[in-house]
Amino acid sequence: MKNRIKELREQKGMTQEQLGRLIGTSRQAVNAIETEKFEPSIWIAYDIAQVFGCAIEEIFLFEESTKKSRAERSRGGL
Numbered sequence: 862m863k864n865r866i867k868e869l870r871e872q873k874g875m876t877q878e879q880l881g882r883l884i885g886t887s888r889q890a891v892n893a894i895e896t897e898k899f900e901p902s903i904w905i906a907y908d909i910a911q912v913f914g915c916a917i918e919e920i921f922l923f924e925e926s927t928k929k930s931r932a933e934r935s936r937g938g939l
Contacts, residue, residue, distance in 0.1 A: 865920050884909055885908065
């Protein structure tokens with residue numbers, strides 16, 4: 862799913878490593894989420910939203926994603 866993490870992180874002058882420390886994960890995990898290689902758990906998404914002071918929906922752009930969600934893949938794309 863598309864997201865605005867990099868944009869918001871850079872606005873705060875924050876590195877991936879700093880964000881990772883704040884949300885209890887690694888720089889590599891933050892990078893994977895930013896580049897849409899990994900979809901975060903709801904808890905990590907919530908923690909990211911708390912860091913940036915906004916709603917999850919303002920960070921993660923569900924309607925713009927061209928990738929199939931895990932749920933769609935498990936249903937065979939129905």
